[in-house]
Amino acid sequence: MAVPAAASVRDANRYRPPEVSDLAGLLDRQVRERPYSRALVVTGERVPLSYRDLAALADDVAARLREAGLGRGDAVGLICANSAEFVVALLGAARAGLVTAPLDPALPPTQLACRLTALGARAVLLDASASGAGALPVPAWPLRVDVSRAGAAVVSLEPGACGAPRMTAASAELSDRDALVLFTAGTTDRAKMVPLSHANVAASVRNICATYELGPGDATVAVMPLFHGHGLFAALLSSLASGGCVLLPERGRFSAGTFWDDMRAVDATWFTAVPAIHEILLDRAEREYPGPRAPRLKFVRSCSAPLNTATQRALERTFGAPLLSAYGMTESSHQATSEPLPQRGALRQGSVGRPTGVAVRVVDRGGRTCPAGVEGEVWVQGPTVARGYLGDGDESARTFVDGWLHTGDLGTLDEDGYLSLTGRIKNLINRGGEKISPEHVEDILAGCPGVAEAAVFAVPDAVYGQRVGAAVVLREGDTVDREEILRYCHDHLAAFEVPDRVELVAALPYTAKGGLDRKAVQARYAP
Known part of the structure; x- marks a missing residue:
């Protein structure tokens, strides 16, 4: 059973997602229309950073990167926690026409070095959370964003000479049409490199904003790490594209002890997390959930792993908001399906919702479409799907076939196009x-x-x-x-x-x- 991408298109009288065409221009509309609105809330003092100031910082970084000799389509690494430095570096690199590869700061230096070498990166931007910079195979440029309590901000970045162009199998396939390279270990021991074009990024952001009707009145706390698609697309980029606000927790990572204070500080309207974090918040709710003093949530989102039904219902009772399960993967620029907002459709127990801007099929071993309710492999096709893996033609040929992403996930589609996942083929x-x-x-x-x-x-x-x-x-x-x-x-x-x-x-x-x-x-x- 296939569900066409057109099924998710809203009519003219409904919410329209923001007009985003690339990562470089993500802030442009907000800078024009609401320059002094909060884009980020950062540091332990929870200082707001406006859209105008964020764009100015990104432009400053872009100019310095170009002056260092980096050219359009060159790849750079990014090793940062969930911090202002991450956001400024990401947007600055995009405005300079570079392709950015966010990396997990917790990886051992040897693994970071392997990934940067395979990518053919010419430099790496990093913040104070990164260690072992001396062991990296490319120039490492520390970046720092200083934000005063009044909201004024300056960026410190003094790039030296960048590395000579490093032609690898991966870098040879990149161009200035690409925005990001995300790493995914998947079900193999070797990390795969997924190139995401500006068109992929823009389509993903538009789909997420449309699914949850995000706008300038929304705010969230960045619970998930920004070097993965979940935190990057769902929490950060979609919020900034829609004019909302993102609080980046102190020390750049989720803290259950400060979570509800952070949510209250920005009057958050939603948040997204993996089931493990939802379980932590639920287990601590009796002691820490602020009850009537909690911000009024429009919805809570869960993605990246299966969420059991019992936990979902308990969370809804505790937080007083619908919990919407979503499904996505790095290769589809994060989100492929989601449960709709209650006013836009019914919630289905055990489902991860309907396709959001993509087509979804469930097929048998022979590649034939399965009838409704019959289990098969989930395939995804649409503008968010990557073109393949960098430097790995064999794996690309197995996974991306005639425009369809073979996810390796098992599931069923019902008569109304709602997807339910039943497991991983290799598990x-x-x-x-x-x-x-x-x-x-x-x-x-x-x-x-x-x-x-x-x-x-x-x-x-x-x-x-x-x-x-x-x-x-x-x-x-x-x-x-x-x-x-x-x-x-x-x-x-x-x-x-x-x-x-x-x-x-x-x-x-x-x-x-x-x-x-x-x-x-x-x-x-x-x-």
Whole structure:
């Protein structure tokens, strides 16, 4: 079943997304129409930075980068926390015509070096959060944004000589039509480089703004890291394009202890996070949620990993706002589907919503479209889909076929075009020929009274090939035991899906993106 991109187009009497054509011009309309409105709120003092001032800082950085000898289409790395430095560097590089590759500051210097070398970067911009700059293979240029309590801001960047053009398989494929290169490990050990054009970025931003009807009256807190698509597209770029405001938490990362104070400080109307963060906020809500003093939220968004239904409903009751699940990936410039705002459509239990500006198909192993309700691989096509991977023609040929992105995710589409995800093809556990989705078993386990979260993994077995194992984290203060958990599983799962082994653990490992680290789970609990 295919859902055409036109299904998400709104008629003339409804909300219209901002007119954005590229990353370089993301701020232009806001600078013209509301130059003194808040764009960012930064530092521990929560100082506002206006659209006019943010654009001026970005222009300053752009001029300095051009003076350093960088040319249009050249690649630069960006190693920053969620800070004013990240935003100014990103926009400044775009205005200089450069292609920016945001990198995780927590990566070891050796991995950062490998990625910069593979990309053919000519320099890297970094803030105080980056370490090991001396070990990087390209010139490292520290950048600092100083913001006074009055809101005045200056940028410090003194680039030296940039590296000579580094022709690699990746850099040879870049041009000034490209805006970003995002790294994704996916399901392989080697990080893949995803080039996103200005057209990809603009389409993604327009789709996200339209889905949630974001505008100048909206504000959010940047919970997710900006070096991944979730935080970059959904929280930062869509807010700035629509004239809203983004608070960047002190120390550049999510803090449950200050989250609600940050939300109140900007009178936030929404936020987006991975399920692990939603679970943390829910577990701490009795002590920390400000109740009537909390900002009135239009919606809460969840993406990047499956959110179980029990948690979704508990969050809605606690925060008094609809929780909208979305689905996306780096290769589709983040969002591909989302549940609609309540006034724009019905919410479907277990669904990640309808396509947003793209076409979605669910196909069988032969590439034939599956009937409604029948499981298959999810394919995505549209203006947000990348053209392939840099420097990896074989993987590109397998993943991007005739304009369709083969996601590797399993799911179903219903008669109304709502997508439900059932797992990852490569995650399936094969127990004596029975294919088991760990994501499905995890969702059931999360509904067991006393269970906070769970990770399901394959346990090698001489007879069945694989059996089902589960690592379970209990809610604080609960004393449910393994036998109770297994009884619940027997009542809610097919017999072959019931875990053969249940481990009670204090915490589960997560990736920098906020998703469950399945490789770490397998290595830690499967032996």
